[in-house]
Amino acid sequence: MPKQSFKLGLELRKAKKKLIPSGVDAPRMDADLMLSSVLKKDRVFVLTNPEYALTRKQSKKYRRLVRRRLGREPLAYILGHTEFFSLNFFVNKNVLIPRPETELLVEQALSHCTTHSSGKLSVLDIGTGSGNIIISIASNFPKAKFSAIDSSAGALSIARRNADFHGLTDKIRFLKGDLFAPLKKLRRSKFDLIVSNPPYVALSDARTLQPEVRRYEPRQALYAGRNGLLFIKRFLSEAHLHLNPGGMLIFEIGFGQANSVKEILESERRYDSIEFVNDFNNIPRIVKARCYG
Numbered sequence: 639m640p641k642q643s644f645k646l647g648l649e650l651r652k653a654k655k656k657l658i659p660s661g662v663d664a665p666r667m668d669a670d671l672m673l674s675s676v677l678k679k680d681r682v683f684v685l686t687n688p689e690y691a692l693t694r695k696q697s698k699k700y701r702r703l704v705r706r707r708l709g710r711e712p713l714a715y716i717l718g719h720t721e722f723f724s725l726n727f728f729v730n731k732n733v734l735i736p737r738p739e740t741e742l743l744v745e746q747a748l749s750h751c752t753t754h755s756s757g758k759l760s761v762l763d764i765g766t767g768s769g770n771i772i773i774s775i776a777s778n779f780p781k782a783k784f785s786a787i788d789s790s791a792g793a794l795s796i797a798r799r800n801a802d803f804h805g806l807t808d809k810i811r812f813l814k815g816d817l818f819a820p821l822k823k824l825r826r827s828k829f830d831l832i833v834s835n836p837p838y839v840a841l842s843d844a845r846t847l848q849p850e851v852r853r854y855e856p857r858q859a860l861y862a863g864r865n866g867l868l869f870i871k872r873f874l875s876e877a878h879l880h881l882n883p884g885g886m887l888i889f890e891i892g893f894g895q896a897n898s899v900k901e902i903l904e905s906e907r908r909y910d911s912i913e914f915v916n917d918f919n920n921i922p923r924i925v926k927a928r929c930y931g
């Protein structure tokens with residue numbers, strides 16, 4: 639019997655033919671990247687070696703990944719990693735896939751750290767997920783002290799793995815629990831900077847989300863009650879207790895939440911210089927507020 643051949647070019651064409659009409663966002667790139675991952679070669683290799691022969695095992699594996707993507711599983715979960723702030727992060731179904739707009743939060747946090755770095759700064763991340771925010775800050779500003787909290791054990795295990803991968807295991811203290819609760823056991827529970835990308839999707843918006851998000855990303859990373867503000871309200875009612883005088887809050891919000899968040903912050907009567915930073919679509923996305931005590 640003639641040996642079956644699995645030519646790279648043919649495998650790729652077949653995958654693209656299925657993915658293009660399926661509604662996924664970037665079918666060609668996804669097909670290339672999944673094949674790169676199976677072959678452990680870069681995308682240029684995949685695009686320039688159509689005659690390369692895959693083994694039967696590689697071909698089977700590739701087709702399995704393509705089927706997962708056709709079922710709208712996010713590419714990052716299929717590959718097991720993604721890029722954020724030019725760093726590589728492991729991800730799985732226990733963590734939100736880091737989003738580009740959250741890089742703005744990291745930029746703001748780093749700019750705060752560099753302009754307020756006279757003493758040793760302490761930074762806390764609430765809802766750390768994959769650890770993308772705190773690890774990106776710690777990688778670029780290692781002289782601060784870092785803590786991060788999440789209520790999901792699965793998320794914390796990925797965050798720890800990412801910290802280890804970036805050589806930051808000893809720099810970041812990861813704690814499990816609800817909001818600020820894990821700090822009760824600690825001697826020092828006040829910080830100079832608290833950052834967060836909280837869950838902020840309104841339950842009523844669930845059906846407007848892409849299938850990748852709605853079906854695969856963790857519910858507790860996405861939803862925050864009927865209007866999406868439940869977590870932020872709880873977070874803001876306690877944050878001041880954990881900020882040193884003059885300490886900063888920098889956190890992300892959802893589309894259309896700026897006015898409500900400003901009202902909540904003002905009603906707390908603890909913050910001055912409340913500022914919003916717009917994202918690439920000119921939508922207020924990052925909130926900065928200074929706590930005066």
Ligand SMILES: C[S@@+](CC[C@H](N)C(=O)[O-])C[C@H]1O[C@@H](n2cnc3c(N)ncnc32)[C@H](O)[C@@H]1O
Nearest residue numbers: 736765766767788789790816817835836837859
């Ligand atoms: C929107 S995700 C952000 C993840 C990551 N920081 C990022 O930017 O991609 C929110 C995170 O908050 C965590 N979370 C949800 N409710 C929480 C709570 N009550 N206390 C602590 N963490 C919570 C979720 O497990 C999730 O990891």
